[in-house]
Amino acid sequence: MSAVNRRDFLKVTAAVGGGLLVTINLAACRDKGAAGGTKAADPSVFVRINPDNTIVVTIPKSEMGQGVRTSLAMLVAEELDADWNQVRAELAYYDPKFGDMGTGGSSSVRQNWMPLRTAGATLRAMLVATAAKEWGVDAAECTTDNSFVHHAKGDRKLHYGALAAKAATQPIPADVKLKAKADWKLMGKDRVGIDVGPITHGTAQYGLDVKVPGMLYASIERTLVFGGTVKSFDKAAALAVPGVKDVVEIKGVGIGVTVHPGVAVVATNTWAAMKGRKALTIQWEAGPHAAESSESYLATMRAAVEKKGEETVNTKGDPDGVLAKSAKVISGVFETPFLSHATMEPMNCTASFKDGQVELWSPTQYPDMATAEVAKALGLKPEKVRVNLTMMGGGFGRRINPDFSVEAALVSKAIGQPVKVVWTREDDLRHDFYRPCSVHRIDASLGPDGMPEAWRHRVSTPSIDVSYQEKPPEGGWGPNETDGSANMSYRIPNRSCEYTLQASGVPRGWWRAVSTTHGMFAVESMIDDLAAAAGKDPVEYRIAMIDGVWWKQPPDFPEYPFRADRLKGVLQLAADKAGWGKPLPKGHAMGISCGYDHLSYAAEVFEVSVVNDRLRIHRVVVAADAGPVVNPNGARAMLEGGVIMGLSAALKERVTIKGGGVAQKNFDSYSLLRINEAPVVIEAYFVETDTAPTGFGEPAVPPVAAGLANAIFRATGKRLRTLPLDIKLA
């Protein structure tokens, strides 16, 4: 049991309508550093108990399918001893009082673990005190269950809804005890998502479904060459389309936001807006990036990793010296393409500008940033901007970017009417913020015991940060780009990681798990090659050298230190569950990989066969450790979904740059893994280390590509080092 002093951060008041309102100051309660550190406003979150017994939790994070509305509501409900069937989750709107509402980095449960459970426990104590007073008994004689307070002696009970109004006048207890895991009733057990009802009825409202009075629809023709601008345009033909109301130029907003220059066609319905857009004639200025291509990037990145990197991100011992003296250097060059997020719901946003204020209904992962950038672009104070969150058809990091929100606000301001800017799939695929392409070169040598003696890892990518800031962060561009590379956790006495920035006009962003998606592909493939060269078992080889993270950068979250035992734990569990080392059906082989991503640990085993050059994935086993599991059902969904998204990227996805723009247009050319291609058997297991939880949203993605490539290598003897892997599914 842990005791929490929450006097600093809890305020309880009577709510309008007779309920109980709890305001939690998250800043005073959140674990150090976990709130992001940069925005110390007055963060709060609300819990409301209504007289009709429903309990409404306002979720200060964005729901995009990761189940955060369910898991965060469970944190409150568990400690409150609430009737789960009466718990509702409410979408938040952006307000600095909620604190950092940015949803990403697998951080939602981690950040809210203490404050939301403490809120539930405090409320429970106050409801108990109210009932005890009512009955004239000692509070210690009362128990709670399923939204009732019971009196142990006798059969008296009162529902929370009946107690809420009076409970609001109770003094707030100074300390409450949080439940031990063994006492959990709701958490740790499978729950289906809190939103499954409206979703399966078709009534859940996504950004794309928002309708506000007087709303028009807009479709925007944006420059297809990154960095291009509008030279001139003719709007007559567009205006002649029935239903088209207006045509306005979008000037574009630069670095940090990246609203592309273009021309918006505004109409009374989506179809007319799109038809009008097709009728536009636009003369473009191509800009400085028109000659860039995936091939040109590859050529310079390949050359870059053949020499010393511009930045030395990490170094220990003398890798160059040891490699120079080695009789045998084992080398590998790994290449990965740009990737698109390809959320099922294309970007969109509805905005209403009126009287110097603007209201938005935005499927955004980061309303804080959207608010700030909309204010800046429109020349308003942030308090004149209101961003309402909507349900989101997937996020995966794409919706962190404020471009679609700013764009809608600009259009609404230009026409002086509410407008929904609808992106087509083509718009979405060709104006994403892409996972950067990369080239990795690793050179390594083995000592007499077969263990690596030297390891030099060179990385070149177009940095993500360059899309958001003019100057590199302290420590250079390299550290963020080499997450998963420079900080890999194997014990090697002489090692280094070098980074060379690749210039590119392609907007870059945070694609689920970010830089580890390519870094871990290179590292975990290479480790397997080294194990093979040493004639050692890949599992034993890894376990023998999983050590600490050698990383000269200060850790982002020192309170969640890397633990070698946890990485070894998931690796061993995955191997055991997969039956690693046991006889397999003829032609089958297994590959394994593991890694540390966003403070969580994951290991994966892929059982495959390759017949006539065609790949079959028979079984996937994933084991993960993010600490205690709040909702196993939701966590499993994240692991399985992460594995399949990783497979989609490993086998199919590639954005190609041609003439400074994206060559792919729709799902026919940017194809995602379909249900008939996804493995039938994915088994997910947890190691629940007794610590504060981290998150499951991302860590299952990065080990996939290497794990699969390792399995293919063991099945065929062929090492594939380029993504997507050059192999077709059976």
Next chain:
Amino acid sequence: MEVRLTVNGRERGAEVDPRAALLDLLRDQFGLTGAKRGCERGECGACTVLVDGRPTLSCLTLAVANGGRSVTTIEGLADGDRLHPVQQAFIDHDALQCGFCTPGQILAAVACLDAGRANTDDEVREWMSGNLCRCAAYPQIVAAVRAVAAAR
């Protein structure tokens, strides 16, 4: 031009552009936003509705071509308060994450079951392969459809 059709059991009429898609009519004019606009070229299946019981990509069929037909969208699938067994199975199996593709998945699954093509996992996977799910709730979708098939 005018089109008259039955939507979720109710006769409706509307003035539409002769080249507008059924999806536009449903979403913008009838306010039935359960059918989603995902790709507009029949690649993703998010706009799937049933037309006279057959699974149909509403982004690829003209609104006017559906005159006199009976369209079922996700909003009309339940029988009053009684959920369609496929809706219930999607809930029971948590066969969704973000839920954006779910209306299309459910209607494709209804058609798959009605066509008697849910006898094996592979049959379901083949039939449902036109419906993308980026969150990849694929294992649960197969399980949900198979559970309904088993109960029939």
